[in-house]
Amino acid sequence: MNTKSSTTRRDFLVKMGQGAALAATGGLIWSYLLNQQARATPFAIRPPGALADPDDFNARCIKCGQCVDACPYDTLKLATADAGIPIGTPYFIPREIPCYMCEDIPCLKACPTGAIDPALENIDDSRMGLAVIDIENCLSWQGLRCEICFRECPVQGKAISVEHHPRRISKHAMFVPLVHSSDCTGCGICEKACPTEEAAIRVVQPELVQGKIGDHYRLGWTVDTPITQEFEIRGKPDAGDRAPPTGLDYLNEGPL
Amino acid sequence: MNDKQQSVRLGPNGKPVRYFVMPDSLSGKLQVWRYLLLRRAVQLGLLLLFFGTVNWDWKIAEQPVLTGNLSSSELLGFLPLADPFAVLQIMLTRQIPQQEVLIGAAIILAAVALIGGRTWCAWVCPLNMVTDLAAWTRRRLGIKDVFILSRQIRYTVLALTLFLSALTGVAAFEWISPISMLHRELIYGIGAGWIAVIGVFLFDLFILRNGWCGHLCPLGAFYAVIGKVALLRIAFDTPTCTHCGECAKICPEPQVLNIKAASVAGMIASGECTNCGRCIAVCPEDTLKFDLRHHIQNQQVPNTTESQQRRAA
Numbered sequence: 001m002n003t004k005s006s007t008t009r010r011d012f013l014v015k016m017g018q019g020a021a022l023a024a025t026g027g028l029i030w031s032y033l034l035n036q037q038a039r040a041t042p043f044a045i046r047p048p049g050a051l052a053d054p055d056d057f058n059a060r061c062i063k064c065g066q067c068v069d070a071c072p073y074d075t076l077k078l079a080t081a082d083a084g085i086p087i088g089t090p091y092f093i094p095r096e097i098p099c100y101m102c103e104d105i106p107c108l109k110a111c112p113t114g115a116i117d118p119a120l121e122n123i124d125d126s127r128m129g130l131a132v133i134d135i136e137n138c139l140s141w142q143g144l145r146c147e148i149c150f151r152e153c154p155v156q157g158k159a160i161s162v163e164h165h166p167r168r169i170s171k172h173a174m175f176v177p178l179v180h181s182s183d184c185t186g187c188g189i190c191e192k193a194c195p196t197e198e199a200a201i202r203v204v205q206p207e208l209v210q211g212k213i214g215d216h217y218r219l220g221w222t223v224d225t226p227i228t229q230e231f232e233i234r235g236k237p238d239a240g241d242r243a244p245p246t247g248l249d250y251l252n253e254g255p256l
Numbered sequence: 257m258n259d260k261q262q263s264v265r266l267g268p269n270g271k272p273v274r275y276f277v278m279p280d281s282l283s284g285k286l287q288v289w290r291y292l293l294l295r296r297a298v299q300l301g302l303l304l305l306f307f308g309t310v311n312w313d314w315k316i317a318e319q320p321v322l323t324g325n326l327s328s329s330e331l332l333g334f335l336p337l338a339d340p341f342a343v344l345q346i347m348l349t350r351q352i353p354q355q356e357v358l359i360g361a362a363i364i365l366a367a368v369a370l371i372g373g374r375t376w377c378a379w380v381c382p383l384n385m386v387t388d389l390a391a392w393t394r395r396r397l398g399i400k401d402v403f404i405l406s407r408q409i410r411y412t413v414l415a416l417t418l419f420l421s422a423l424t425g426v427a428a429f430e431w432i433s434p435i436s437m438l439h440r441e442l443i444y445g446i447g448a449g450w451i452a453v454i455g456v457f458l459f460d461l462f463i464l465r466n467g468w469c470g471h472l473c474p475l476g477a478f479y480a481v482i483g484k485v486a487l488l489r490i491a492f493d494t495p496t497c498t499h500c501g502e503c504a505k506i507c508p509e510p511q512v513l514n515i516k517a518a519s520v521a522g523m524i525a526s527g528e529c530t531n532c533g534r535c536i537a538v539c540p541e542d543t544l545k546f547d548l549r550h551h552i553q554n555q556q557v558p559n560t561t562e563s564q565q566r567r568a569a
Contacts, residue, residue: 019412027416030432034424037431059349059425062342062357063436064328065444069310069320080447081437088327088430088440112328112336112357113346 041084043205044091045186047076048099048126049108049116060115063088070110073100094188094203099128101154101187124155129186129203130210131160131179137200143167143174149190149201150177158183160190177201181210268499276502276538291533298379306443326380326439327430328357336360340368341478345427348418365482371531373483377469377476378532382442383435386453387469390460391508402463407470407511407528410477417474429474466508469530476530483527490529490536491547494519503535503544523549 038058047067051057067090068076075097079085090107092099101123108116120126131149139146140162153160159180164173179201188203265273279285286293305322306329308314314321319333328338338360346353368376378384420428430436434456437449456468469476497515504510512526513535524544536544 022409023412023416026413027420030416030428031420031424034420034426034428034431038424038426055425056351059427060346060351060353062328062338062346062353062427063430063440064324064338065310065440066324066328066330068444069323078440078444080441080445080449081452082448086431088436110323110330112324112330112338112354112360113351114354118354 037087040086043208044079044085044089045094045129045188045203045205047071047090047092047107047116048101048105048123048128048185048187049118049120050090050128051115051117052127057115058086058089060113061089062113062115064112065090066110066112067107067116070106072102072106073097075099076107092188094129094191095199096192098188098192099185100189101126101185124183124185126185126187127206129188130181130206131184131186131188131190131201131203132209133177133179134200134202135176137196137198138177139196139200140174140176141165143169145175146195147175147177148193148195152189152193154187154189155183155185159185181206266498268497271498271541273498273500274540275500276540288537291537295379295532296385299382299385302380303382303439303442306439310443325436325443326382327436328360330360335363337364339475340365341475342427342430344478345417345421345430348421349425349427350422368479368482369485370487372486372488372529373479373481373527374476374530375483375486375488376479377473378530381435381475382439383453383456384469386438386457387460387466388508390457391466394461394465399462401465405464405467405471407509409471410473410480413472414474414477414481433475434468435473435475470509476528480527483529484525486527487549488531489547489549490524490531490533490544492518492521492523493543493545494522496541497543498541500540502538502540506534506538508532508534523547 038055046057051060063078065078068078075092076090077092079087079089079091081087083091085091103123105120105123105126108118108120111118133141133149135141147162150156150160150162160177161180162175163178165176167174186203191199191202194201278288302322305314306325309321309323316332320330321332323330323333324337326339327342328336330336336356336359338357340361343353343357343361417429432452434449434452438453441447441449459467460469464471497519499515504513507513509526509528509530512524512529514526517526518524531546533546536546
């Protein structure tokens with residue numbers, strides 16, 4: 001009786017141990033896979049309004065493809081297992097088919113989970129990515145009159161402007177496109193339109209290319225910089241009664 | 257077959273034990289295959305509806321027929337449907353999804369509770385066709401299991417899914433599910449997901465009988481839990497059963513065909529039953545049939561107590 005109960009107890013403990021070992025091993029491999037997958041390409045170009053934090057988006061997206069169905073231009077795709085993008089999530093490749101920025105944003109309306117944030121009302125406020133120009137390969141930057149990206153841009157004049165730029169070999173100026181992150185939606189129409197063999201303007205995630213000046217810099221000459229310091233005028237400046245310099249002058253005194 | 261029939265054996269009800277014989281006539285075969293054919297029609301039909309809506313713009317009254325996929329979809333532009341297990345995982349990542357998908361999940365949850373938890377597995381899941389093919393091939397080739405694994409392990413996988421969803425912040429099963437990979441890639445374009453599907457097929461074929469659906473799949477385990485209260489069940493008519501064992505031979509979850517438990521409950525009570533109807537097709541005595549839970553229980557109450565008393569004595 002005693003031996004029997006101790007065997008069953010031992011059996012039970014062994015079973016528990018086996019179960020725990022299996023669960024722990026399986027869980028480790030599984031969570032490794034999940035981490036690999038979820039961090040596969042945090043910089044995939046997502047549909048307009050997709051939650052900005054990739055972790056939030058990855059957690060919320062149910063991988064149903066209703067945004068893909070809703071897209072009238074077949075821009076969006078669902079990542080297959082080998083796409084190198086978190087599996088089953090929607091993305092697009094601007095050079096193939098860009099986002100044509102529908103005003104009613106059907107992909108956003110189709111999303112059942114809120115992975116594409118319904119708070120986005122104006123498509124111009126979407127930030128799918130940021131266009132960047134490779135000035136070494138941009139035709140305009142070589143002095144040719146291209147400017148196709150500027151003319152194709154749906155937020156024309158705001159997201160891409162054309163500026164003149166001095167040219168080294170002649171007195172004629174170059175007209176070069178510049179992207180402004182304040183207005184670029186990352187739709188990728190410029191990337192699609194770029195006539196170079198490989199697009200010289202392409203959409204990337206801003207985190208990849210954008211720097212940050214730092215809050216402690218005050219650009220006093222810009223209009224929107226607030227004046228944070230009070231300047232007091234101490235008395236009337238008088239040319240005849242100029243106060244002697246009050247700074248220390250010890251370097252000029254005494255022996256060297 | 258013939259050898260079996262010649263040996264006259266009596267069942268516990270005193271009747272000679274008969275065995276299942278596949279009828280020669282086509283109509284007889286169709287009769288045997290009726291649930292199988294119906295299941296394939298539902299599985300492929302659903303797949304076709306999803307596929308047609310995305311790829312051929314199928315519409316009824318200006319509305320897309322069935323957008324999305326089994327994770328979450330919308331029927332005719334107004335009725336949201338969603339996989340309650342996927343939504344549960346998302347909520348465990350501490351994200352509160354939008355109302356639409358919650359309503360969809362509630363609808364499917366209610367439907368599943370009505371028609372029987374794992375009915376989903378046998379009638380909707382596209383991977384079921386793959387694992388059924390593996391099981392069929394395996395029967396044909398007579399392949400033996402490489403090892404034995406407890407069928408309870410699926411509940412561990414289920415618990416692990418929920419735990420890992422909370423831990424890693426992504427819906428743990430949705431990210432590796434071969435079901436989703438197969439379904440998604442059939443509808444939205446083929447990628448490397450078929451490797452996972454082939455993996456499941458080979459595992460089921462060479463390593464473990466019903467290895468994926470019957471042992472590992474946490475979605476099946478989730479529906480099995482719901483199936484415990486589900487309405488549509490397989491009724492078991494105890495007096496006619498001769499214990500021939502044909503049902504258990506064909507059943508992908510043979511542990512649910514516990515004759516003792518079935519005669520007590522008057523039905524296959526286990527949530528692990530997938531309502532595939534194979535047992536109904538092969539039963540030579542018509543002991544088994546589809547019925548509703550409350551209906552069965554009302555009918556069988558006197559029988560149940562009697563048999564329980566007999567067993568207790």
